[in-house]
Amino acid sequence: MRLAERAKNISPSPTLAIDARAKKMIAAGEKVVNFGAGEPDFDTPEHIREAAIAAIRAGMTRYTPVAGTMQLRQAIVDKLRNDNGLDYRPEEIVVSAGAKHSLYNAMQVLLQPGDEVILPAPYWVSYLEQIKLAGAVPVIVQTRQENGFKLTVEELLSVVNRRTRMVIINSPGNPTGAVYTREELSALGHAVLEHGLIVISDEIYEKLLYDGLEHVSIASLSPALKEQTVVINGMSKAYAMTGWRIGYAAAPAPVAKAMADLQSHSTSNPTSIAQAASVAALTGTQEPVGEMVEEFRRRRDYMLERLQAIPGINCNRPGGAFYLFPSIDGYIGRQYKDHTIKGATDLAGILLDEVKVAVVPGVAFGDDRCFRLSYATSMENIREGLDRIEQVLKEIK
Ligand SMILES: *Cc1c(COP(=O)(O)O)cnc(C)c1O
Numbered sequence: 001m002r003l004a005e006r007a008k009n010i011s012p013s014p015t016l017a018i019d020a021r022a023k024k025m026i027a028a029g030e031k032v033v034n035f036g037a038g039e040p041d042f043d044t045p046e047h048i049r050e051a052a053i054a055a056i057r058a059g060m061t062r063y064t065p066v067a068g069t070m071q072l073r074q075a076i077v078d079k080l081r082n083d084n085g086l087d088y089r090p091e092e093i094v095v096s097a098g099a100k101h102s103l104y105n106a107m108q109v110l111l112q113p114g115d116e117v118i119l120p121a122p123y124w125v126s127y128l129e130q131i132k133l134a135g136a137v138p139v140i141v142q143t144r145q146e147n148g149f150k151l152t153v154e155e156l157l158s159v160v161n162r163r164t165r166m167v168i169i170n171s172p173g174n175p176t177g178a179v180y181t182r183e184e185l186s187a188l189g190h191a192v193l194e195h196g197l198i199v200i201s202d203e204i205y206e207k208l209l210y211d212g213l214e215h216v217s218i219a220s221l222s223p224a225l226k227e228q229t230v231v232i233n234g235m236s237k238a239y240a241m242t243g244w245r246i247g248y249a250a251a252p253a254p255v256a257k258a259m260a261d262l263q264s265h266s267t268s269n270p271t272s273i274a275q276a277a278s279v280a281a282l283t284g285t286q287e288p289v290g291e292m293v294e295e296f297r298r299r300r301d302y303m304l305e306r307l308q309a310i311p312g313i314n315c316n317r318p319g320g321a322f323y324l325f326p327s328i329d330g331y332i333g334r335q336y337k338d339h340t341i342k343g344a345t346d347l348a349g350i351l352l353d354e355v356k357v358a359v360v361p362g363v364a365f366g367d368d369r370c371f372r373l374s375y376a377t378s379m380e381n382i383r384e385g386l387d388r389i390e391q392v393l394k395e396i397k
Contacts, residue, residue: 068095099247177318
C-alpha cells in the first residue's frame, strides 16, 4: 500500500524510542537505570483521581462541547488570569487531548506551505514534525550553551525574512530546562511585533520552576503581543497527569474557533472524565504541586553537583522542568574500548550497552554534543545511574 508523502516524512519520536528500548530491557529483567523519562514519576494527586471517579458516577460520560466543558474552560480562564495576568474569554480557550494536540491544532490552522517557522535548538522533537506536517519549513536556530540555550534577539533577527511566520518559545524548556526572563521575552517580543510574527508559547513546565525564578508568559507583556500569541499549557507535567491527555490553547477568538473546528472533525472533545478531573486539578489544592517541585529540586541539585564534578562534562543549571542537558564536548573524538565517540548518540549507546543506563542523545533535540537526563526518577536510581556513568567515563581514553 502506498503511503502519502506526508506520512513518509514523519520521523518517529526518538525520545520515545530510547525509552522503549530501555523499558524492553527492564521487562526482560535487566537492571536498567532509566534517565529517559519524559513524564513525572509521581502519581496523579488523590483529589484529582477522586474527581474522575465522581464524574463517572455522576454520569459525565457523554460528548462535551468540542472545545471543552464550560466549567473547565472557565477554570482555565481563571487560572490564566490569576497565575499569568492574562485576560481571556472562554471562547478563546480550546481544550484538547494533551498540549501536544493543542500544538498540532495551532500549527494546522496557522501555517501554510512555504511559511517559515523559527525553531530554537535544542528543541522538543514534536515541534519539528508538526511544523513539517503543516507543510511549513522549520528554520532551526542553534542557541548557545553560554546563553543558557536561550534564543537571543540577534539570533532571531538573523533568520527573519518575508516568509517567516512563526517563532516557537518553550519556557521552561525541554530538554534544557532554560527559563527566559521577562527582559529576554520583552526583547524578543519587540522583534516579533516589528516583523508581524506569531508566537507559539509552550508553557507546559510553568509550575516546575526552581531557585525562586518567575514564570512569564510572553502574551502577558502587552495587548499587542497577546494578539500575536497562542499560549499552550496542560495538565500533564504540573499535575502528573500525562495519561489523562488534557492540554489547552488560549488564542485570539478566530484562531481558537478554527482550532475547535479542526478538532471537531478529528477527535471531537477530549475525554469528559479527564476534563472533570482537570477542573479539580486547577481549582483544588496546589499543595501536591509544591511537594513534587521540592522533590525535583532536591534531585536536580544532587545530580547537577555530581555531573559538574566529572571532567569533560559541562552542565548548565536548569531553572525549570525536570531535565539536565550536559554537554559531552570533552569526550568527542576519544576512545572507549574500540569505539570512537563521535557524539552523544555513540556515548548513549555505550552507556546503555555497557552499564545499562538510558539517556536521550541530544541528536533527538537537534544538538548531539549533549544528552538529556531526566530526574523524574527516584534518588536511589539517580545515585546508582551517576555511579555507572562515572565508571564508563573514567574508562574513556
Ligand atoms: C510533555 C510536553 C508537552 C506535551 O504534553 P502533553 O502530555 O501532550 O500535554 C508539550 N511540550 C513539551 C515541551 C513537553 O515536554
